[in-house]
Amino acid sequence: MSIAPYLKDIGRGKEGARALDSQQAHDLMCQVLDGRASELEIGAFAIAMRIKGESPDELAGFLQAAHERCIALNPARPGVVLPSYNGARKLPNLTALLALLLAQEGVPVLVHGPERDPGRVTTAEIFQTLGLPIASDSADIHAAWARREPVFIRTEGLCPPLARLLDVRRVIGLRNPAHTVAKLLAPGPGRRLLRVVNYTHPEYGRTLAQFLAETQADAMLLRGTEGEPVADPRRLPRLEVFIGGQPRAELSRAAQEGVLTEMPVLPRNHDAATTSLYVQSVVSGEKPAPAPLQQQVEALLGALAALAQPAAQERSA
Numbered sequence: 515m516s517i518a519p520y521l522k523d524i525g526r527g528k529e530g531a532r533a534l535d536s537q538q539a540h541d542l543m544c545q546v547l548d549g550r551a552s553e554l555e556i557g558a559f560a561i562a563m564r565i566k567g568e569s570p571d572e573l574a575g576f577l578q579a580a581h582e583r584c585i586a587l588n589p590a591r592p593g594v595v596l597p598s599y600n601g602a603r604k605l606p607n608l609t610a611l612l613a614l615l616l617a618q619e620g621v622p623v624l625v626h627g628p629e630r631d632p633g634r635v636t637t638a639e640i641f642q643t644l645g646l647p648i649a650s651d652s653a654d655i656h657a658a659w660a661r662r663e664p665v666f667i668r669t670e671g672l673c674p675p676l677a678r679l680l681d682v683r684r685v686i687g688l689r690n691p692a693h694t695v696a697k698l699l700a701p702g703p704g705r706r707l708l709r710v711v712n713y714t715h716p717e718y719g720r721t722l723a724q725f726l727a728e729t730q731a732d733a734m735l736l737r738g739t740e741g742e743p744v745a746d747p748r749r750l751p752r753l754e755v756f757i758g759g760q761p762r763a764e765l766s767r768a769a770q771e772g773v774l775t776e777m778p779v780l781p782r783n784h785d786a787a788t789t790s791l792y793v794q795s796v797v798s799g800e801k802p803a804p805a806p807l808q809q810q811v812e813a814l815l816g817a818l819a820a821l822a823q824p825a826a827q828e829r830s831a
Contacts, residue, residue, distance in 0.1 A: 517542050517551045517559060525562035533566075539575025543691075547583055547675035560682055560690035568691055570725040576695050577729075584673040584701035585652045589659060592821045593622030594814055595709045597697040598666075600741025601634030606781050606789040608807065610640040612744045613664035614797050615811045621818065623664035624655060624707070626672045626699065628680075635786050637742070641666040643790040669696060697743075698725075708817055712738025723754065723761075730759035732821055734814060747778050747804035755817045765816045767809055778804040 520542045523532040534542065545551050546559060568576070594616055598609045613623045629638045641648060647658040649667040658665035669677040676699075679692035700707040711726065711733050713719040719737060726733050735754045739746045745753070755765040779801065781792045795801040803811075 517545050517555050521555065521558050521562060524566055525558060528565055528567075531562070531566040533569040534572050534575065536571045536575040536578070539572040540579050541575075543576045543579035543695075544582075546679060547579055549675075556679070556682060557686055560686060560688060563691050564688045568694060568721070570721060570728050572691070573694060573698065573721075573725050574729050576691050577698050580673055580676050580695050580699060581701055583675050584699065585671070587624070587652055587655060587702045587707070589622045589656075589702065589706050591622065591706075592818045593624065593659070593707055594818070595700045595707050596623065596625045596637075596743045597699060597709070597711075598625050598627035598637035598742060599693065599696055600738070601628075601631045601636040602742070602784045602789070603634055603740055604784065605740055605747070606784040606792060607635050607637055607640060607742055607744075608739070608747060608789075608793070608804075609637045609742050609744045610644060610646065610664075610790075611793045611796055611803070612807055612810065614646075614793065615803060615807065616814060617662055617664045618797070619811070619815060620662060621815070622659040625664060625666045626669060627666075627696075629668050635784055635789065638666055638668065639786040640790055640793070643786045644793060672701070673699065707732075708814070708821055709733040710743040710814070711735050712741065712743045714738060714741055726756045727759045727761070731756055732758065732817070734810075734817060736810075745804075745806035745810040747780060747806055750806040750809055753810060753813045755813060755820075757817065757820050762817070762820065765813060765820060767813050770806070778802075780804075 520534060546556055596609055596613055601607055613625055616623045625637055627637055630636060647663055647665045649655045649665050650671055655665050676692055676696060683689055700709045711722055713722055723735055733756045737751045745751055750770040752769040753767040755762045781788045796803050
């Protein structure tokens with residue numbers, strides 16, 4: 515087989531391209547992830563999708579194919595997935611702090627992403643500096659959850675073929691759908707894992723909101739901090755919670771408006787060592803957590819409680 519027929523549809527430029535339906539997108543991504551497409555075809559696919567952009571149906575098909583190739587996870591209670599793929603460039607990367615604050619509340623937390631990214635401080639580096647668990651497989655993840663610790667796994671360990679597609683960026687210099695799919699990964703049965711989905715451009719936030727609604731997802735959607743799934747410590751962004759694809763206004767948080775009256779005390783440098791010291795000081799109670807992160811934790815706890823309600827109702831029926 516070949517993905518050439520799909521390339522004819524998606525490769526006609528921004529105005530002439532036709533979006534694939536979810537089944538076509540699933541078949542295309544299965545071929546790409548399984549190595550049944552040539553390097554030339556994969557490059558054409560990456561560039562065509564970069565120009566056209568992904569539709570919600572295409573994202574659904576691409577994500578299904580990736581989930582089918584992920585390791586199996588089965589948390590004992592609803593948990594949170596934090597896809598961490600951008601790292602820090604100017605501000606401290608506080609994804610690890612968010613993970614630790616949630617774990618302190620008894621929430622199973624999985625963080626996944628790259629180990630290194632030139633010019634950026636990754637969450638993996640901060641996990642390593644803090645001595646937090648780095649998993650190699652499903653058993654490591656479940657062991658960390660049993661100890662009530664947040665755990666990090668590289669994309670290569672979570673979904674190896676998707677990691678290979680992510681690496682195409684190093685060759686052609688452009689992102690491809692794998693980068694969006696990676697930020698949507700939540701491998702697990704049923705309604706056990708709530709995703710924190712972030713975006714950087716408002717128009718893409720609208721596409722993701724439509725995707726989450728159409729796929730009946732359990733998620734929190736926000737404009738990320740430098741592409742990380744954590745609220746900006748200086749000003750709370752809108753936190754939109756979806757349960758079963760339904761926007762839940764009572765669980766969401768409005769964006770902070772107006773002039774900032776005070777700024778949180780943040781480390782002056784954003785390297786892994788400095789950030790880790792700051793994270794430790796917050797977790798130990800020596801320093802307060804930035805208010806936006808506290809509100810994000812509270813919103814996620816509310817979402818998890820709502821997520822657990824249907825299961826409780828089923829057990830009592």
